[in-house]
Amino acid sequence: MAWLKRSLFAKLLVGMLISAVIPYSLSNVISFITTSGSVERKVIQLNQDVMVINMENVKRYLHELNRSSVLFYQDQTLMRYLRSSEVSPSELLYIKNQVDAVYSNRSEFRAVRYISTTLGGQTFFKTNDNTIGGDFRSVGTIPDTENDRWDAEHSYEVAALGKERVLVLHKLLIDYPSPKVIGLVTLYVGLDEIGRLLQSQAGSFSGGAVFLYIRSDNEQLYSSDPSLAPQHPAFAEGAAQGSLDGELNGKKGVFTYVKDDYMGLPLTLVKFIPRAAIDDSAKQTLNRSLVIQIMAVGFVILFAFILSYATISPIRRLLRSIARVETGNFDVNTTTGRKDELGVLESRFQTMVRNIDDLMNREYRNRLELATAQLKMLQAQINPHFLYNTLQSIGTLALRHGAPDINDKIAELGAILRYSMDLKTEIVPLQKELEHIEHYLSLQKGRFKHKLSYAITCPDEALKVPVPKLILQPLVENSIVHGFEKGRGSGPLHIAVGIELDRKLSIRVCDNGKGFDAETIGEIGREYANFELQSGNEGGIGLINVLYRLRLYFGGRFKWEIASKPYEETAIALQIDIDAEEKGGRAD
Numbered sequence: 001m002a003w004l005k006r007s008l009f010a011k012l013l014v015g016m017l018i019s020a021v022i023p024y025s026l027s028n029v030i031s032f033i034t035t036s037g038s039v040e041r042k043v044i045q046l047n048q049d050v051m052v053i054n055m056e057n058v059k060r061y062l063h064e065l066n067r068s069s070v071l072f073y074q075d076q077t078l079m080r081y082l083r084s085s086e087v088s089p090s091e092l093l094y095i096k097n098q099v100d101a102v103y104s105n106r107s108e109f110r111a112v113r114y115i116s117t118t119l120g121g122q123t124f125f126k127t128n129d130n131t132i133g134g135d136f137r138s139v140g141t142i143p144d145t146e147n148d149r150w151d152a153e154h155s156y157e158v159a160a161l162g163k164e165r166v167l168v169l170h171k172l173l174i175d176y177p178s179p180k181v182i183g184l185v186t187l188y189v190g191l192d193e194i195g196r197l198l199q200s201q202a203g204s205f206s207g208g209a210v211f212l213y214i215r216s217d218n219e220q221l222y223s224s225d226p227s228l229a230p231q232h233p234a235f236a237e238g239a240a241q242g243s244l245d246g247e248l249n250g251k252k253g254v255f256t257y258v259k260d261d262y263m264g265l266p267l268t269l270v271k272f273i274p275r276a277a278i279d280d281s282a283k284q285t286l287n288r289s290l291v292i293q294i295m296a297v298g299f300v301i302l303f304a305f306i307l308s309y310a311t312i313s314p315i316r317r318l319l320r321s322i323a324r325v326e327t328g329n330f331d332v333n334t335t336t337g338r339k340d341e342l343g344v345l346e347s348r349f350q351t352m353v354r355n356i357d358d359l360m361n362r363e364y365r366n367r368l369e370l371a372t373a374q375l376k377m378l379q380a381q382i383n384p385h386f387l388y389n390t391l392q393s394i395g396t397l398a399l400r401h402g403a404p405d406i407n408d409k410i411a412e413l414g415a416i417l418r419y420s421m422d423l424k425t426e427i428v429p430l431q432k433e434l435e436h437i438e439h440y441l442s443l444q445k446g447r448f449k450h451k452l453s454y455a456i457t458c459p460d461e462a463l464k465v466p467v468p469k470l471i472l473q474p475l476v477e478n479s480i481v482h483g484f485e486k487g488r489g490s491g492p493l494h495i496a497v498g499i500e501l502d503r504k505l506s507i508r509v510c511d512n513g514k515g516f517d518a519e520t521i522g523e524i525g526r527e528y529a530n531f532e533l534q535s536g537n538e539g540g541i542g543l544i545n546v547l548y549r550l551r552l553y554f555g556g557r558f559k560w561e562i563a564s565k566p567y568e569e570t571a572i573a574l575q576i577d578i579d580a581e582e583k584g585g586r587a588d
Helices: 002-006 008-068 076-083 089-103 192-202 275-326 341-379 384-400 404-420 430-451 473-485 518-530 542-557 578-584
Strands: 109-116 122-127 156-161 164-174 181-189 209-214 219-223 241-248 251-262 265-274 427-429 452-457 466-468 491-499 504-511 558-565 569-577
Touching: 008 164, 008 181, 008 192, 008 241, 008 251, 008 265, 008 275, 076 089, 076 181, 089 109, 089 122, 109 164, 156 219, 164 219, 192 209, 192 219, 241 265, 251 275, 265 275, 275 341, 404 430, 427 430, 430 452, 430 466, 430 473, 430 491, 466 542, 473 491, 473 504, 473 542, 473 569, 504 578, 518 542, 518 558, 542 558, 542 569, 569 578
Parallel strands: 452 491
Antiparallel strands: 109 122, 109 181, 156 164, 164 181, 209 219, 209 265, 241 251, 251 265, 427 466, 491 504, 504 569, 558 569
């Protein structure tokens, strides 16, 4: 037993085998004896767990349908038409097109109907040709306000369109913030997606079936086998889950069910498990139990060997590193990424070795860095004042030669350079930022001539609002590059500044360039959320970094939005809550 005394690896391996294999083997023997009596309960519980997950999927799907039913709220033009008691033919066509758009939103929509209470009950309807003539039943009296009784029994029902069973969702259109009802949106939804969500359950047992019921009267919405008659097991009152014995098509089995609700709509998911399937599961479990036990013991032995080796390996690696350091070799292996005590020990040892190496070489490295810094200072000897004075001299020379336009452009260029190279000033009044962008656009106007037109509007009360310097030039550069150079080659540029009623500063930069596609806007949103700083395109600070600077300075008081219709209008909107700044100061 001398090898056991000398080897920590052997001690760990033997100790783990004794403490794991013997208790595990005993537990398997006991489990083998009691398996047959618990198989049925396990099968039922397993199916109920899966049913709970599928019920959540159904509720999530109903939530998606509910979101589709409120798409009208996203179109302010449409809402304005829907509030009107009289609409023109073009407005009627616009309403119909939006109803068609909702119909196209999901492939399982069979029909979409909108009934307007403001237009005397006029109905707008979109359906597939295959469903014309289906049961588009009346919804009864539409309430005047949302405070009137309109619960889940009114919002959801099951109907038939031709030979197809569909889910009908009625959604009141409320003229918020008023409680007035201005219409009713009705979606006729095919069961394709619900069938897909429940398909895995339906085929898990031969002879099994899955049913989905809605509303308090347990109206059957879905059946995995449409040929089966509706099943109504005697569900336990108040129980969220349960099971009971029964028969389906002459086969004995167990009905398991899960109850839930979505926004007041009762939901009941039922699955029939044939008794033969349960008995087969018990037999297979009993027949395989012995083989599983033998495989499990072998796995425990293998796992104990691997775990013991993994525990000893870092210690051996650390000993080899210590031997290299003793010979003067400070190039030790990097850490393995382990987070346990051995990983911390390796990391601390390597940190200690690096510190020793740094102490031995610090003076040499400091001298090298000092020499590099001196070289950079020599390369940067040009003085900004020399540049300004030179530009002024050139401007004076232009005036002497009768070229006042050149003098004006040089003066504007000098103002731009002076503003940009003032590294001591980070925050400026909005007025200075607008003056800077005026100089910039004036130079661009000289470049593009009549092809570029621009306008800057700003109320007096917004001029003194403090903002980070150089937030507008990157946005205007984007408009110049993408709107003119890579776009149509000409067009208007508009910078609109305003203060809204709720004391929010609004800045919009609009052009008619090629704009952004949805994928690019989404990528900008992801970069902004992840705070991925970039250097920008072509050396500029870039749009995303402008957003970061505003976010760092204003915190949660800053919001932004990009809306783009290529070659029609692209608008970048920045919004800052200046009222919050006046009350609480700058955000951290």
